[in-house]
Amino acid sequence: MLCRVIISPQNIQKVRLDPIPDSVDGLKLELKSRLQLKDPFDLQYEDEDFHDFCNLTCIADLPKDKVTLKVLFTPFPDTLSESSIDNAVVRESSSPSTSSPSIRSEPSSAHSETSAARSQPWPTTFPIPVFTYDVELRLRHGNEAFRKDGTLLSIPRDMKIEILEKLAETIYSYKAYPGNEEIESVAAALIQKHPCLKEPSSTSGWYGWKISLKFKMGNYRQKLRDAGCQELKVNTEKRGLGETRGKRNKVKKPRRCETNFLPDIPQGKDRESLEKDREQIAVEVRKSTPDITFVDSAMSSTYSLRRQEIIEEEPPVSQMR
Template sequence: MAEQLKLRVLVADDDFRRLDVPSGMPRTLTDLQSTIRQAFGIERDFRIQFMDPDFNNEFMNITSMQDIQDRSTIKLVYMANLDTSASLSKQYPTCSLDSSASPESIQRNSSLSSSSSNSDSTIILPQSDSELRSCAWPREFTIPRFSFNVEVQLQRGNETFRETGTRLKITPGVKSDILEKLAEAIFQFTAYPQNYQIDEVAGALIKKFPCLQEPSATGYYGWMISLKYKMANYRTKMRNIGCPEVTINALKNKSSDDCLPAKNVKKPKKAEVNFCPLHPAGETDDSLENIRVELLTDVRRRNSASDVRQKMSRTFSYRRQEVVQGSPTAGEFKARWPALFQINEVKACFFC
C-alpha cells in the first residue's frame, strides 16, 4: 500500500491548508491538481509551485512529480491573478511522468505593465501545436509502454528471471521495437541526449525489466550503444519529415566551411527546452515574415501593445529559427525585431 502523502498548501495569501492523500503520491501533476480541486473545492485554473530548498526556499514552478516530497510546501498560482506588473507571463503546462505521452504545448499569456489603464491586461493565446516539447529532462526517466506482444514477453521474462535467473533471449524484432519506443520517448525531451541521459534510460530499462540484463559491468552497456545508434537513426527519420530542430543540422543547411556531419551541431543549451519549435498551424516563413513587417509599423503606433504582444507570440518560432540558424548580430536582430527590445518584452525575459 502506498504511504500517505501530506502536503502544506498555500491556497491564497496567508491561507495555508493541510492536504492528506491516503493513496500516496499522485502519478501526474494533472492528478494532483484534480485532488486539490476536490479537497478544497477550487474551480479556477491554477498552476502549482513548490518550495525549492536549493534556492533559499523560493517557490519554483513544478516540472515533474519528483519536485514534490512528503510534507512539502506547495503554492497555487491562479491564472486570473498572475502578476500584472510583468509584461508577459506564461501558463505552464502540467507535465506527465509518463514519457510515452506527448507533452502539451506551452500557452503564452501576455499582460500589460502595471502602469497601463487597460482593464483587459491579460491575453491568453490559443493553444498552439508549434512547440515540440515543454518539459525538461526528468529526474527519473519513465520507461514507456511497448507493444502488447513485447510487454507479454518481457513480463514472462521477468517471472522466469526471478525464478531461475535466466535472462530473456530477445529476437531482433523485439529489440527493435524496444529501441524505437525508447528513442521516441527520449526525443520528447531532447533530440541530442548526452551520455549520462542514455545511461539513465538504459539503467531504467534494466531496473524495470531485469530479464534484459547483459553480462557486463553495468548490465546494460550494450543497450547504451544500441540506443546511441537508434537515436541517430531516429534523428534522420525526423529530419526527413521536416522537424526543424534536426533539419538545421542537415549538411544542406550548413555553410561550406562547416559541411561535416559532426561540425557545428546546433543543440539546445541546458536551460532551453523548446530550442527550435515548429511554426504555428497554418503559418509559413512567408506569412510570418509578413507579420514581422507589420510589427515594424505597430511598434511606432500608440495603443498597439495588444497587437504587438499577439504578433510577437505568433512569430516566436520564426524568430527562434532565425537566431539558431542565422546567428545574427545584436544590431541586425534589433533592426529586424525592434519590438523585442521594448520594455514590455525585456521584462518578459525575466518572468517567462
C-alpha cells in the first residue's frame, strides 16, 4: 500500500507499506520507525466517502492501494477530568523529594533536555498543555458556565501568569523564535480548548492573548538567557550589550532549517567526555561492520559540541571535511 503521510504542511512524506500492518498500533509503530517520529501521535485517514479526514480506529477502514494519512501529535492530553487532576496532585504530593535526581539519572540521552532536543516541526494544531491543579479547576468550571449561558471567566492576575508561563514553555519546545502566525495559532488553540477565556472586546476573541504571548516569549527567552542557555546567549550580540558590545556583525540566529541551532552540552557531560565520544565514533566508522546504534547515539550526544565549535571557533571549511 502506498501512503502519503502529512506530518505538517511543510513536511509530507511518501511511504510504501508491504506488508500492511494488521492493526492501527502496528501501523503507528511502522510509521514511527520509518519517519523517525518521537512524540506520541494519532492518525487520521482521508475517507473516500466524505473526502475528508477521519480518525483511524480500524485498519480495515483503509483502502487497499493508496491512502493519505495525517499525523496528529499529542504530547499533552486534550482533556482532564476532575478525578485525573486529583490523582495527579496525589502522586505529586506523595512522591519523595529525593526522586528528582532519579529523573535525571540518564544525562547522556540525546533527549534528556526538552530545550536541547527540539526536533519536531510546528504542529498543525497546537497542543494546549495541562496547567496546575487550581488553574485547571477554574477552567473546567469556567467552561461549564460558558457552555451553559455564555458567561466569560474573570481571570485573576496569578492565573494569567501561570497560563502564559506554561504556554511559553510549550512553545519553546518547538521554536525559540515563533513567528506572528504561530503565536496566533497558539492563542486560537487556547480559546478553542477553553472558550471561557475569550475576550469580549476582541473580534477574534484571542487578540489580547496573542500580544501577551509575544511579550511572555521575550521574557521567557531572557530568563533562559540569564540561566546560561547558549542558543539564546549568542543572540544578545544583536544589541551589543555588555561584553558583546562591538560584535554586532557576528550575530548568529537560527535559520529556517535549523531546529536546534546551539544546544547546551548535555547534563552530566563536559567537553572532554564529548571529545572522547567523538574519537570513539571515528574509530567505529572505520570498521567493516560498525555499530550503527552506538554511532547514532554518540552522534546525538556530541551534537552540541560540534555546533559550539562551528559557531564559536568558526573553523575554515577545509577543516570540516
